[in-house]
Each structure stands twice: as structure tokens, then as C-alpha cells.
Amino acid sequence: MPQYKAPLRDFRFVMNELLDAPAQLAQMPFYQDNETADADLMAQVLEEAARFVEGELLPLNQTGDQQGCQRSENGDVKTPDGFKAAYQKYVQAGWPALDADPQWGGQGMPHTVANAMLEMMNSANVAWAMYPGLTHGAVSALSEVGSPELQQLYLPKLISGEWTGTMCLTEPHAGTDLGIIRTKAADNGDGTYSITGTKIFISAGEHDFTDNIIHLVLARLEGSPEGTKGISLFLVPKFVPNADGTPGERNGVVCGSLEHKMGIHGNATAVLNFDGAKGWLVGEVNRGMNHMFIMMNAARLGTGLQGLGLGEVAYQNAVAYAKDRTQMRAEPRVNPAEQADPIIVHPDVRRMLMTGKAYTEAGRALALWLALALDTEAHHPDEAKQKEAADTVALLTPIAKAFMTDNGFNIAVQSQQVFGGHGYIAEWGMEQFVRDARIGQIYEGTNGIQSLDLLGRKVLMDGGKKLQALAGTLQAFADENEDDEVVGEYITQLGKAANQLATLTMLVGQKAMDGGEKGPDEVNAVAVDYLRYFGHVVYGYLWARMAKIAADKVVAGQDQDGFYQAKLDTARFYFARLFPETKSLSQTIKAGGESLDFDLKGMFGFEPEHA
Amino acid sequence: MPQYKAPLRDFRFVMNELLDAPAQLAQMPFYQDNETADADLMAQVLEEAARFVEGELLPLNQTGDQQGCQRSENGDVKTPDGFKAAYQKYVQAGWPALDADPQWGGQGMPHTVANAMLEMMNSANVAWAMYPGLTHGAVSALSEVGSPELQQLYLPKLISGEWTGTMCLTEPHAGTDLGIIRTKAADNGDGTYSITGTKIFISAGEHDFTDNIIHLVLARLEGSPEGTKGISLFLVPKFVPNADGTPGERNGVVCGSLEHKMGIHGNATAVLNFDGAKGWLVGEVNRGMNHMFIMMNAARLGTGLQGLGLGEVAYQNAVAYAKDRTQMRAEPRVNPAEQADPIIVHPDVRRMLMTGKAYTEAGRALALWLALALDTEAHHPDEAKQKEAADTVALLTPIAKAFMTDNGFNIAVQSQQVFGGHGYIAEWGMEQFVRDARIGQIYEGTNGIQSLDLLGRKVLMDGGKKLQALAGTLQAFADENEDDEVVGEYITQLGKAANQLATLTMLVGQKAMDGGEKGPDEVNAVAVDYLRYFGHVVYGYLWARMAKIAADKVVAGQDQDGFYQAKLDTARFYFARLFPETKSLSQTIKAGGESLDFDLKGMFGFEPEHA
Structure with missing residues (x-):
């Protein structure tokens, strides 16, 4: 059976060291009043949440997949064994109300905490997590526009x-x-x-x-x-x-x-x-599409968290297997007394594991950054800060949804690969992660639709203002650290890519304007590649920042367990092996719509009605 | 239910126009004697094969997936309904003996034909195709080293x-x-x-x-x-x-x-x-590993053909769906009388379809090139030609296995994406293609192992001789066509990539030599990226050649149905949107083993026994 340990150490790192979330939240009267912005309290809640998902949800994941749901003739549905009982425990412990408004019985914890818990639930049992997960959208819509x-x-019954x-x-x-x-x-x-x-x-x-x-x-x-x-x-x-x-x-x-x-x-x-x-x-009346987007935005970040959670659990199991499974020899041998060495010694296996680690940890940073922005948008006393946070949420939500689910699926596939043939059989659970992760790329707006939302609506439609604001954030960090011994090199790479992103944005925008009625096709033709490029710029920024924090700790001799050195080495891997995807994407984005312009009849036998 | 039409037109294009297979085979006494190298005969056999796989195998694919195999207590196994009857028809029609030696009852057809049929069988029903497929390895081993x-x-019973x-x-x-x-x-x-x-x-x-x-x-x-x-x-x-x-x-x-x-x-x-x-x-005695590789090499190309066949059928279904499913509007509208336009009008949908087409058609060219090389290795009267063909087979087999199965899986995933939510449910059959395609990357030597075989054994171990021979083939084509109006641009791109491949090969080789006992780690750390780079050089070469043939036909006004224009447009898409992956791979290969060199304890909690 697959294993899972909640990444509590990494949650604390992101919340406290990267985002400084407790101090940020403490500026907001809502969290002051509810006394929920305390770092220790948040850590305790996550520990408790980890116990729940590891103890109650994880054991039901594989059996739930095997049993599925059964519908009887009258339309009733029986969920897999244990699912209902786990939900009752979840409700009794008050988890559904975690980040809900105290006005309706909620506990008023920050979204930052609730989203961390959601990642854990998705790691342990994504099919189960969707039952309470869908409720969030309904609560959001009712809270915002319900009578x-x-x-x-x-609301009280949904929140409880x-x-x-x-x-x-x-x-x-x-x-x-x-x-x-x-x-x-x-x-x-x-x-x-x-x-x-x-x-x-x-x-x-x-x-x-x-x-x-x-x-x-x-x-x-x-x-x-x-x-x-x-x-x-x-x-x-x-x-x-x-x-x-x-x-x-x-x-x-x-x-x-x-x-x-x-x-x-x-x-x-x-x-x-x-x-x-x-x-x-x-x-x-007739404003349903707008109201629907209230639910949809929550669902999109939630779907991104599915990609993140599934990537994390698949990665964890691949690491465990790679340490245990012996096959072939390393130089020098690490198991001299046995016939073979653990496969973790082989660099290609490490490459697959590191891909999981680098994407997952950056994804966690993005998800919690966004969650903190949601908290800020909802509760910051300064309206300018609210607006800034709202823009961050708007810009980064399609990236969180699409980039995190694409990466999550790919991590599941690569982690399955670490198992060789054992990854293909049901027993080890790896193939379930792949099957479960696949849907995240499809629902709540396909990743193609997310890409159009990002490039068409969030970037081009407001004349690049949100993009420029993000570029300003990156620039500020770069200015401060460009001469840094460790991070300076990453900042150079990041700066080039960020400039190139601006250039590509202008290029596509210009083509779209020049294209007349076919202009939207120019956006449509490159949006997916554009989102991926943008995702790397965001992850690159987060990795550079995480590396800076880690380097300071290592230099100060405050790295007893190697956690910070591992962050540094993961940042190095990310910039050496994953970030260079931007090189190809830059070229394919430049190729643009012309690469997809051909006769549909000759190519696919398609004849439009109007022809 | 998924649909499938054997790509007979493309088989003829590759065999007759790209490879000139009938003329090549006619130089070999074996095929002269058996009268099996005739272009019309080969085309007829493939038409008959297409009727068999479309009529008998395709209808069993989805039910076979749903039923699976059942084992009874004594160890007997019942295959899905219809599987056995289809096999009996397959045997009665003489298909198992298609490319086998007449000495043992075979029909002595070229491997080129048999491999085309195998692609079709894999498209229609890969699970079924594996029953006769595995027999090939046993026949090869027995033929070569059996008493x-x-x-x-x-042999007669296996071949029949x-x-x-x-x-x-x-x-x-x-x-x-x-x-x-x-x-x-x-x-x-x-x-x-x-x-x-x-x-x-x-x-x-x-x-x-x-x-x-x-x-x-x-x-x-x-x-x-x-x-x-x-x-x-x-x-x-x-x-x-x-x-x-x-x-x-x-x-x-x-x-x-x-x-x-x-x-x-x-x-x-x-x-x-x-x-x-x-x-x-x-x-x-004690030569079992060598003998095993006789079976293994056949199995590796066979596995590559699974990736190819599954990519083709997934692509075909995505095209059909994209022409039929209406959603959103195009400018100009193609279905003015209806509420929405077929999704094939959206460039991002076309991008996904074209990815399938470009990889599949290049894969078919590679598979049949390799098959013809197998025929040449076995039967050419000139020993130098035999040796050259054997080197081609040795060099390109790991690419055919790994690149074709990786691409096949990715095509299945992208084709599933074209269906949106309908791709995730079993009814449409797309998710089965994804699940079926996944194993090709794992078995018969994982794609990681194929990469090590390519870079370590096939390229570096012989001092780059096989690589240089291939480079010579590319150079000859480039010299002849570098000023060509259509193909010249592709040749420029291809030439740069081929030179860069040589540079990267030397770089890795040097690092491996300098690395001493850790030298193999340098190969291990970049082999997967290297194989993918190499695959693009091979596909780029094949696309440039196919484009040249197509351009000549278009210019000559011999393109009634748009087949050749579609080839040209697909080549253009390939070089604009897929080939640029080489840009990233070049950088990640250069990053090398250093990117994976870190403390395994801090990173993964792994402590070697000898430490």
C-alpha cells in the first residue's frame, strides 16, 4: 500500500520563512479578532490535519479506487467502504469549517492553512477529498451573492x-x-x-x-x-x-x-x-456566468492543489522505493555485502525523483502564496493591498491550475517509471496516482482554457498591467540579490527569462492586433506554451527566493538536518534541468499561429459548412 | 466505440516513395526467389491485413479491456470473449507466418510488410496483438541459436x-x-x-x-x-x-x-x-544473456510499434471528435446555422492533433526504415551493406523503442485532452489508449535503459563510429538539398542540431572519461535527454526527406487530394513546434551529472550501508 507523510516541515518553511505569513496575517483585523494568525496555532492545526489524513483517508485510497461507487435503481449512490465514516469523523472534528466565516459557524482560520490541509487531503485520497471540496464553491457563491x-x-449546514x-x-x-x-x-x-x-x-x-x-x-x-x-x-x-x-x-x-x-x-x-x-x-437574473466564476476560481486553485498533492504522494513513494529496491551496481558500491545497490544511486533515477521534488516544492510555495493573497484580498485593511492581492490571484490562478496539474501528472508518470514494471500493476498504487492525476488537467476548465484565460484575459486584455506588477516584484528581488554568491546566477537566468516573457507577450499581442478577426487565433495558437513559460518564470522566482533563504541558513551554520542544503541543491537542479524548458517554449511561441495555418480539408478531411 | 482506419496511403508513401523499398528488396535474392518484394503484392497484403485488424481485432479492444483475463484455480486462463476466435482466424489466414522463413513454413514476406501489419494490430487491439507478438522473439532465438x-x-508450430x-x-x-x-x-x-x-x-x-x-x-x-x-x-x-x-x-x-x-x-x-x-x-551454456538479446531486439522494435500504433489510433479518434464536436465560435464561423463551430477550428486543438500527426508519421518512417534495414541485414548479397544495415539497426533500435513509446503515450494523453471530460470516461475509449500506451515506456527495458544502451553502448563504446555513419547519411542528403526552396530551411535547422549532437556526444564522452570510476554516472545523468535529442535529429531528417518528396509532387501538380501539401504543412509544424525541444535538451545535457550531485542523506534521508 502506498505511504504518505505530510510535508509539515516544508509547510512551515513556506509559511514562516518564505511568505512570513503569520506577520502578514496579523496585520488583518479579521485574523487578529479570531486569534487565528498565530504561527504555533497554524502549525498545530496542520499537525492535527496530518494525523487525520494519514490515519483516516490514506488507508481508504486504494480500496476506494477498487470498489468505486455503486448506484441503485432509485438513483441512490453507495460510496466505497469507510468513506462515509471518515466523513463523519471529518465533520465531528470541525474540519469543514476550518477557514469559513465565524458568522456562519466557521473557525476563521486563514486560507493559507486550509489550502495546506487540502494539499494533504489530495495526497492521501483525492477521490474522497472531492466530496467536501466541491462544497467550498457553493459556500463562496452563496456568501458573495446569495440572499x-x-x-x-x-451556509451553516454547508460550512459545518x-x-x-x-x-x-x-x-x-x-x-x-x-x-x-x-x-x-x-x-x-x-x-x-x-x-x-x-x-x-x-x-x-x-x-x-x-x-x-x-x-x-x-x-x-x-x-x-x-x-x-x-x-x-x-x-x-x-x-x-x-x-x-x-x-x-x-x-x-x-x-x-x-x-x-x-x-x-x-x-x-x-x-x-x-x-x-x-x-x-x-x-x-442573467448574471449566472459571473456568479459561477466565484465558484470556479475556488475550484481552479483547488484543482491545482490536486496536482500538487498527487505529485507529492507519487514522489514520496518513488523515493521510498528507490531507497529500497536494489538493482545493478554503483561505483563505489553502497551495499557491498549484497548483490546489488539501491536504485537511488543511479543518476537517472535521481533525475526523476528530483523532478518531482523541484516541481512540488515550488508548487507548494505558489499555492500558499496564492492562498495568502486570497486572505489579503478578503481581509487586508489597506485597499491598495487588497487590489494588489486580487490582481495576483487573478493572474496566478490559471497558472496554479494548469501548471500544477500538468506537473502533477508528469510527476506521477515519472514516479511510476521509477518502479519499472511494478509501477504498472495495481498493487503498488502508482498507476492509480497517474489515473487520478489525469483529470486535473481536464476539468474546471481544461488547461487549454486556463492558458487562454491567462494570455487573453489576464495579460493582454488589461494591457499587461498585472504582468508588469509581477515583473516589478521580481525586479525588486533581483535588485536586492543580483550580486549574491549563490542566488546571483539564478537571478541572471530568471531576469533573462522574465525579459523574454515581456518580449513574447508584446509579440503575441502585436500579432493578435494585426490579425483582425483572426487575431484571437494568434493567442489560441500559443497560449499553452505561453502559460508553461510563465509558470517557469514564477517557479524560478520562487526557487531563487527559497535558495536565498536556504543559503543564509547554511552559511550561518543553522542547517542541522540538511534541510536547507537540500533546498539549495534542489534549486540548482531546477535551474539546470527544468527551467531550460523556457528555451524551447520561447521558440515555439515565436513560431506562432502561422505554424497551424493550413488547409483543413487536405490535412484532416474537414469541410466547413460555409465553404 | 473508438474507430480506426489503417493508414494504407501513408504506408505506401513511406515504403515506395521515401524508402524505395520494392527496389531495395528486389536486390536481395531471398525476396527475388520468394517473389515477395513486389510493390503491388505488398500493398495488397496490407489491404488484406487492414481488413482483418479493422474487422476482427478493433471490435474486441474495448470489451477485452473491460473483461480482462480470468485465471481458474488450476492455473488455466480464459481470455476475453472473442479473443480466441479472432486468433483462430488469424492462424487460418496464415498471418503468423507472414515474414517467417519458408524453410519452416513461412511466407518469406519482407519485415517491412510485417512491421506495417504489426503497427495496425497494435492500433486496433494491442492487448490481443501481444499474444502472437511474443512468439516472434522465440522464433528469432530458436532460428538463430537453437539446435x-x-x-x-x-519452429513450424510457432510459425504457423x-x-x-x-x-x-x-x-x-x-x-x-x-x-x-x-x-x-x-x-x-x-x-x-x-x-x-x-x-x-x-x-x-x-x-x-x-x-x-x-x-x-x-x-x-x-x-x-x-x-x-x-x-x-x-x-x-x-x-x-x-x-x-x-x-x-x-x-x-x-x-x-x-x-x-x-x-x-x-x-x-x-x-x-x-x-x-x-x-x-x-x-x-552461459551465453543466455547474448541469446536473450536476439529476442529482446525484436521485442524492442515491437514495443516501439506499440507506441506508434497507439499514437495513431488515439490521433485518429481525436481528429474525428474535433471535426464532430461543436463548442465556441470561430472567426469566420464555419457552422453559421448552428450554435457553435467544430472545435477543430481552434488552433490549440489543431496543435494537439498536429503533434499526433507529426510524431506518428515520422515514427512510421523510422519503423519501416528499421524494418527494411532488418531485411537488408538478413538478406543483402553485399556484406558491406549488411554491416551498414546492422549498424543502423543497432543504433536506431533504442530510439525506436523509447522515442516512439514516449511520443505514443504523449499523443494518447493529448488526444484524450481533445475530448475534454469525455476523454476521461471509459465510453469513448481514449483513456484506455493512455493506459495501454503507458506500459511501452516501461517493459522490454525501460526507456531509461534504452537511453543508456544508446549513449553508453551504441554511441560511446564504439568511439562514435555508428553515429558518424548516420551523420554521413544526413550530410549527403543535406549537400544535395541545402539550396532547395522548401527544404533548405529545415536542412539548416537539422544541420545545426546534428552538429550540436556531435558536440554534446564529445562533451559527455570527455566527462565520462575524466570521471574515472564515477564516469558512468555522467552518462547515466543525461542519457534520457540525449536519446530525446537524438530522436529529434532522426525525425528531423525523415521530415526533411518527406517534405522534399512532397514538395516535388506539389510543384509538379501531382497532388489531387492534398496528401502532399499536408505532408509539407506537417513538416513545417514539426520544425516550428516540436523540433525546438532540442534547444532545451542541449542545455540540460550540458548541465550534466553535476546537477544530480548532492548528499543523498540530506536530500532523501538515504544512508548507504558502507557509510
């Missing part, structure tokens, strides 16, 4: 974990393109709506954890315009609550089937049939 | 497909490192040996297709030296044949269990327990 009545009725939430967006013919959904809402004239349609790919859409499930559903109100401007957001409970808040009448939403998937077998991916189900409007 | 008695008894063969190498503690296997052979003094031990991961190790299975088994004869120099190869039949060749006494080899795997569920991956099983020596 006071809906908030009072639903008594009920869970879902996001119902996709339909059979409409995934990326939500403007063409067909689910309809009819106004009942009594403050409720009647929702009819079919939603697919609904994660945690039906289960046996709780006695109610609260669906947030995109639908088109009768008479609303076509396209994205005619879509509204509705709350549709599985059971319509009674006046006292207990689940009442069964609503007209039923699980029609469960999907058979490549992975995350333990999570029920439901087809939900809404047949005149009673719903309540959330937010404003 | 006349063994040849007469076994009446019986199948296996390769039994791996043991629980020994995969890459076969020198430490524990399976023992005792001399019975009557020309037979008694084999005892456990072999794992034996593909097609037990099944219900045939009434006998012939295992080729590595074991250590009592009294033989330790390590690889004490290993011999034995033939162990499941049933010991009677004098008349019918299966007789049940031998002491039993399937102890089947592995539960990530993919290739339709193929039985057996644990085989040998308990005093009767065996016969194949070749010479």
Missing part, C-alpha cells in the same frame, strides 16, 4: 459539513461552451423556479455521506437572451428544507447514472436529471 | 501459430538486473534440464488460444558463475511434445496468478512457477 434567506438557511454542495454546469453538448446550455428555469411566481434539464460530470453529485445535497445549477430562465448573457444561477436542494431546516420533500433531481472513469473511482461522477426541480435564484 | 532438433520440433511463445526473464527481485536471477537449471544428464524458479510479468504467459505454449526461460545452470556470465537460455514447453509433435505430458510450469494492471487488460500477464519443469538448452 440573506438562502445564506441563513444553507452537515450537507455538501455541488457545481452543476456541464451538459452533454456543452462543456467549455456554457453559453449554449439547455437547462431551463421557469418562474413559479412564488419566489421559486422550476428547473428542467440534464447535467453531466457532476462530481460528488450524489452520495450517502449526508442527508442533503445542495446543487448550484446554471440554467436559462424562460425569456432570457441566448448565449452567456441569459444564464442564471439556481440553488436546487436534493431535499427541500422544512421551515426548521430539516430535509423535507424530495426534490425533482435524480442521479440517472454514474460515469465509468479512468480514475477518481471513489468519487461519484453523476449524471443529474432535473425534472421540474424546485430551485431558488442565487444572485441576479 | 536442429529444437528447430524442427518447434499453432503454438505461441513467451520470454521469461523477470523475477520478483530482478528486472533490469538479470544478472541476479535465481531461477535454477539442473542437468538431468539426458539432454534435458530441470528448471525451478518464479518468473513474473510474463506477457501472454498463459492463455486459451493454443494447445501448447513454449516458454524461453533464463536460468542459471548449477555450477555456473555468478552474474550475467552464468545465465543460460532454456526452452520449456507447457506440454512436452510427443514424438509425433502432438502435446504430451503436462510440464511443471503453472500460472500462479495474473497481475492486475493499469492497462493491456486483455493480455494475460502471468506469474509462472517453474517446479522442476523439463527444459532444453537453447544455444550455448
Whole structure:
């Protein structure tokens, strides 16, 4: 069975040494009032969280994959053995409320802490973690735009974990393109709506954890315009609550089937049939797409954390195997008495392990940086700081989603490779990590869509302002450390890449402007490569900063266990072996849309209708 | 259900226009005598093969994955529904004997044709294709080093497909490192040996297709030296044949269990327990490792063809889906009457499709080039040509195995991405291609081992002679075409990369020499990146050559259906978007072993015994 130990030491390093999170949070009245910004308290919570995920969730990961979920004829769903009991413990311990607003029963801990816990949950059992995970989006949307009545009725139960939430967006013919959904809402004239349609790919859409499930559903109100401007957001409970808040009448939403998937077998991916189900409007009519993005942004960082968590656990198991499995000889031999040496002595094995370590640790730094920015955006007393944090969140969320899930999948694949043939059989659990990690690149907006969001919307649409702000942050760090003995070399590499990123951005922007109606194609043609380039600039910045902190500790003789030297060596590996991907990306981005301009009929036998 | 149409047009292009295979083969008396080197005959055979794989194998691919193989208590194995019947048709039609020696009942067709058919079989149903596929290795080994008695008894039945063969190498503690296997052979003094031990991961190790299975088994004869120099190869039949060749006494080899795997569920991956099983020596005592490599080289190209075939079928399905699935708008609209346009209009979708096309078509060219080299090595009347072909096979086999399976897996992943969420559910079959493709990177020597074979053994060990011969081939093509309007630009890029490959080779070679006993670590640290660089040089060469042929046709107005223009556009895409990976690889190879040199204790908590 796979093993997992929460990376508590690294969480402390990132939170306390890299981000200085306790001091940052202490500036915010919200955390002062709730007394939740204390470094010791945060560390204790994470230790407790680690005990929970290692003890309760990890043991269910492989069995959950093997059993999957079972739907009975009436549409009920049975989750794998132990899943429900683990959820009850999770709720009893108060974990669902960790970073929620005390106004609704939350504990008011920083997102920084909650996101660290989410990484751990994803490492231990991503299929299980999705049940409570989806609730976060519903809570965000209701908190921000729900009516006071809906908030009072639903938020306490969602936050306590008594009920869970879902996001119902996709339909059979409409995934990326939500403007063409067909689910309809009819106004009942009594403050409720009647929702009819079919939603697919609904994660945690039906289960046996709780006695109610609260669906947030995109639908088109009768008479609303076509396209994205005619879509509204509705709350549709599985059971319509009674006046006292207990689940009442069964609503007209039923699980029609469960999907058979490549992975995350333990999570029920439901087809939900809404047949005149009673719903309540959330937010404003025809503003559903905007409200949906509140949920979506939370879900995107959450998905990035799946890539991070799965990369971490796959990496940890590859390290353990590489230390244990003996095969071939090293010079000098490290196991002279035995027939072979542990495979960790072979540089190619170390290369695979280090790829996991370098991406995962930078990913953790990015995820917690973003989480701290979310805390700052929500609670900083200085409005300029809020705005700055909001821009950071906007700019880096697509990178966190796409770069972290792409890297997470690749780490899972490379970690599986360390096991040789044993990685391909189910017993060792490595192939499950690969299957489970694959979905992160696809859902909550494919990584292609994330790339378009980054380059088209977040960078070009505001004239590069957010990008320039980030460049300023990098420049400030560079100015301060460019002569540093250890970090100076990384800063040189980073500076070149950051300048090149600016040049490439201008190049693509210019081509897009020159392209007229075909201009968007120029963005579309290079967006994925652009996001990857951008990701390396962000990770390069984080590795340079982490190396600076580590170098100071090593020089000061404060590195008893080699933790800081390992950080330094990992930064060195990152800049030597992973960061150079930017060299290729620079060239492919320059190649641009022209490389994809050809006759679709000759190439693929495709004939457009209008031709 | 996934669809598949054999790429017959592209087979003809590669065989006839790129490789001029019929004329080359016609120079060899073997094919003259057998009258099998005729272009029309080869094309007809491939058409017939296409009908077989499309009609008989493709429909069993998804059901085979869902059902898997079942082992009963006595060790018998039931393959998925329809698998056995399809095999019987395959045998009745004479397909197993396609490229086998007429001396043993073979049809004497070129390997070039047989390898094209193998690609198709792998596209349609890789799990099924492995049953007859493994027999090839056994036939090769027996043909080359088997005693006349063994040849007469076994070759006709293996070649006709009446019986199948296996390769039994791996043991629980020994995969890459076969020198430490524990399976023992005792001399019975009557020309037979008694084999005892456990072999794992034996593909097609037990099944219900045939009434006998012939295992080729590595074991250590009592009294033989330790390590690889004490290993011999034995033939162990499941049933010991009677004098008349019918299966007789049940031998002491039993399937102890089947592995539960990530993919290739339709193929039985057996644990085989040998308990005093009767065996016969194949070749010479203690030369088993050498003899094993006869099987292994066939298996390596065969594995490369799995990557190729799976890439092709995944790509084909992604193209079909991208033409059919409508989502978002293009400018100009191609479906003005409908709500959305087919996703093939989006450049990022085209990028994913083109990646599949560019790698697959170059892979097909490499595979058939290698197959023709195998034909030449075996049958060319000129010994110098034989030697040249043998060197080509030796140099390019690790590239065919590793580069083609890595690309095949990546194509399957990208093609799955084109489907969005629908790619993740089993129904569409895309996730099966990903799971099935993953094993090719692992077995028959992991791709890391292939890389070491290429850089350490094939390039550095002979002082770069084989590499120089290949460079000469590239140079000759470059000299002839460097001023060509279309291809000149590609030749410039290719020439720079080829020069850089030579420089990198010398750099690594020098470091390895300077490194003393740690020298091999320098090779180990960069071999994977080196193989990928080398692969791009080979594919770049093939794309430049294909582009030259295509350009001539286009200029001559001989491109009615756009086939040649598509080749030209694909070459352009390859050099613009894929070949630039060499830029990064060059840098990471230069970084070398120093990037992986650190304290294993601080980094991974690893403490060598000798420390």
C-alpha cells in the first residue's frame, strides 16, 4: 500500500520563512479578532490535519479506487467502504469549517492553512477529498451573492459539513461552451423556479455521506437572451428544507447514472436529471456566468492543489522505493555485502525523483502564496493591498491550475517509471496516482482554457498591467540579490527569462492586433506554451527566493538536518534541468499561429459548412 | 466505440516513395526467389491485413479491456470473449507466418510488410496483438541459436501459430538486473534440464488460444558463475511434445496468478512457477544473456510499434471528435446555422492533433526504415551493406523503442485532452489508449535503459563510429538539398542540431572519461535527454526527406487530394513546434551529472550501508 507523510516541515518553511505569513496575517483585523494568525496555532492545526489524513483517508485510497461507487435503481449512490465514516469523523472534528466565516459557524482560520490541509487531503485520497471540496464553491457563491434567506438557511449546514454542495454546469453538448446550455428555469411566481434539464460530470453529485445535497445549477430562465448573457444561477436542494431546516420533500433531481472513469473511482461522477426541480435564484437574473466564476476560481486553485498533492504522494513513494529496491551496481558500491545497490544511486533515477521534488516544492510555495493573497484580498485593511492581492490571484490562478496539474501528472508518470514494471500493476498504487492525476488537467476548465484565460484575459486584455506588477516584484528581488554568491546566477537566468516573457507577450499581442478577426487565433495558437513559460518564470522566482533563504541558513551554520542544503541543491537542479524548458517554449511561441495555418480539408478531411 | 482506419496511403508513401523499398528488396535474392518484394503484392497484403485488424481485432479492444483475463484455480486462463476466435482466424489466414522463413513454413514476406501489419494490430487491439507478438522473439532465438532438433520440433508450430511463445526473464527481485536471477537449471544428464524458479510479468504467459505454449526461460545452470556470465537460455514447453509433435505430458510450469494492471487488460500477464519443469538448452551454456538479446531486439522494435500504433489510433479518434464536436465560435464561423463551430477550428486543438500527426508519421518512417534495414541485414548479397544495415539497426533500435513509446503515450494523453471530460470516461475509449500506451515506456527495458544502451553502448563504446555513419547519411542528403526552396530551411535547422549532437556526444564522452570510476554516472545523468535529442535529429531528417518528396509532387501538380501539401504543412509544424525541444535538451545535457550531485542523506534521508 502506498505511504504518505505530510510535508509539515516544508509547510512551515513556506509559511514562516518564505511568505512570513503569520506577520502578514496579523496585520488583518479579521485574523487578529479570531486569534487565528498565530504561527504555533497554524502549525498545530496542520499537525492535527496530518494525523487525520494519514490515519483516516490514506488507508481508504486504494480500496476506494477498487470498489468505486455503486448506484441503485432509485438513483441512490453507495460510496466505497469507510468513506462515509471518515466523513463523519471529518465533520465531528470541525474540519469543514476550518477557514469559513465565524458568522456562519466557521473557525476563521486563514486560507493559507486550509489550502495546506487540502494539499494533504489530495495526497492521501483525492477521490474522497472531492466530496467536501466541491462544497467550498457553493459556500463562496452563496456568501458573495446569495440572499440573506438562502445564506441563513444553507451556509451553516454547508460550512459545518452537515450537507455538501455541488457545481452543476456541464451538459452533454456543452462543456467549455456554457453559453449554449439547455437547462431551463421557469418562474413559479412564488419566489421559486422550476428547473428542467440534464447535467453531466457532476462530481460528488450524489452520495450517502449526508442527508442533503445542495446543487448550484446554471440554467436559462424562460425569456432570457441566448448565449452567456441569459444564464442564471439556481440553488436546487436534493431535499427541500422544512421551515426548521430539516430535509423535507424530495426534490425533482435524480442521479440517472454514474460515469465509468479512468480514475477518481471513489468519487461519484453523476449524471443529474432535473425534472421540474424546485430551485431558488442565487444572485441576479442573467448574471449566472459571473456568479459561477466565484465558484470556479475556488475550484481552479483547488484543482491545482490536486496536482500538487498527487505529485507529492507519487514522489514520496518513488523515493521510498528507490531507497529500497536494489538493482545493478554503483561505483563505489553502497551495499557491498549484497548483490546489488539501491536504485537511488543511479543518476537517472535521481533525475526523476528530483523532478518531482523541484516541481512540488515550488508548487507548494505558489499555492500558499496564492492562498495568502486570497486572505489579503478578503481581509487586508489597506485597499491598495487588497487590489494588489486580487490582481495576483487573478493572474496566478490559471497558472496554479494548469501548471500544477500538468506537473502533477508528469510527476506521477515519472514516479511510476521509477518502479519499472511494478509501477504498472495495481498493487503498488502508482498507476492509480497517474489515473487520478489525469483529470486535473481536464476539468474546471481544461488547461487549454486556463492558458487562454491567462494570455487573453489576464495579460493582454488589461494591457499587461498585472504582468508588469509581477515583473516589478521580481525586479525588486533581483535588485536586492543580483550580486549574491549563490542566488546571483539564478537571478541572471530568471531576469533573462522574465525579459523574454515581456518580449513574447508584446509579440503575441502585436500579432493578435494585426490579425483582425483572426487575431484571437494568434493567442489560441500559443497560449499553452505561453502559460508553461510563465509558470517557469514564477517557479524560478520562487526557487531563487527559497535558495536565498536556504543559503543564509547554511552559511550561518543553522542547517542541522540538511534541510536547507537540500533546498539549495534542489534549486540548482531546477535551474539546470527544468527551467531550460523556457528555451524551447520561447521558440515555439515565436513560431506562432502561422505554424497551424493550413488547409483543413487536405490535412484532416474537414469541410466547413460555409465553404 | 473508438474507430480506426489503417493508414494504407501513408504506408505506401513511406515504403515506395521515401524508402524505395520494392527496389531495395528486389536486390536481395531471398525476396527475388520468394517473389515477395513486389510493390503491388505488398500493398495488397496490407489491404488484406487492414481488413482483418479493422474487422476482427478493433471490435474486441474495448470489451477485452473491460473483461480482462480470468485465471481458474488450476492455473488455466480464459481470455476475453472473442479473443480466441479472432486468433483462430488469424492462424487460418496464415498471418503468423507472414515474414517467417519458408524453410519452416513461412511466407518469406519482407519485415517491412510485417512491421506495417504489426503497427495496425497494435492500433486496433494491442492487448490481443501481444499474444502472437511474443512468439516472434522465440522464433528469432530458436532460428538463430537453437539446435536442429529444437528447430524442427518447434519452429513450424510457432510459425504457423499453432503454438505461441513467451520470454521469461523477470523475477520478483530482478528486472533490469538479470544478472541476479535465481531461477535454477539442473542437468538431468539426458539432454534435458530441470528448471525451478518464479518468473513474473510474463506477457501472454498463459492463455486459451493454443494447445501448447513454449516458454524461453533464463536460468542459471548449477555450477555456473555468478552474474550475467552464468545465465543460460532454456526452452520449456507447457506440454512436452510427443514424438509425433502432438502435446504430451503436462510440464511443471503453472500460472500462479495474473497481475492486475493499469492497462493491456486483455493480455494475460502471468506469474509462472517453474517446479522442476523439463527444459532444453537453447544455444550455448552461459551465453543466455547474448541469446536473450536476439529476442529482446525484436521485442524492442515491437514495443516501439506499440507506441506508434497507439499514437495513431488515439490521433485518429481525436481528429474525428474535433471535426464532430461543436463548442465556441470561430472567426469566420464555419457552422453559421448552428450554435457553435467544430472545435477543430481552434488552433490549440489543431496543435494537439498536429503533434499526433507529426510524431506518428515520422515514427512510421523510422519503423519501416528499421524494418527494411532488418531485411537488408538478413538478406543483402553485399556484406558491406549488411554491416551498414546492422549498424543502423543497432543504433536506431533504442530510439525506436523509447522515442516512439514516449511520443505514443504523449499523443494518447493529448488526444484524450481533445475530448475534454469525455476523454476521461471509459465510453469513448481514449483513456484506455493512455493506459495501454503507458506500459511501452516501461517493459522490454525501460526507456531509461534504452537511453543508456544508446549513449553508453551504441554511441560511446564504439568511439562514435555508428553515429558518424548516420551523420554521413544526413550530410549527403543535406549537400544535395541545402539550396532547395522548401527544404533548405529545415536542412539548416537539422544541420545545426546534428552538429550540436556531435558536440554534446564529445562533451559527455570527455566527462565520462575524466570521471574515472564515477564516469558512468555522467552518462547515466543525461542519457534520457540525449536519446530525446537524438530522436529529434532522426525525425528531423525523415521530415526533411518527406517534405522534399512532397514538395516535388506539389510543384509538379501531382497532388489531387492534398496528401502532399499536408505532408509539407506537417513538416513545417514539426520544425516550428516540436523540433525546438532540442534547444532545451542541449542545455540540460550540458548541465550534466553535476546537477544530480548532492548528499543523498540530506536530500532523501538515504544512508548507504558502507557509510
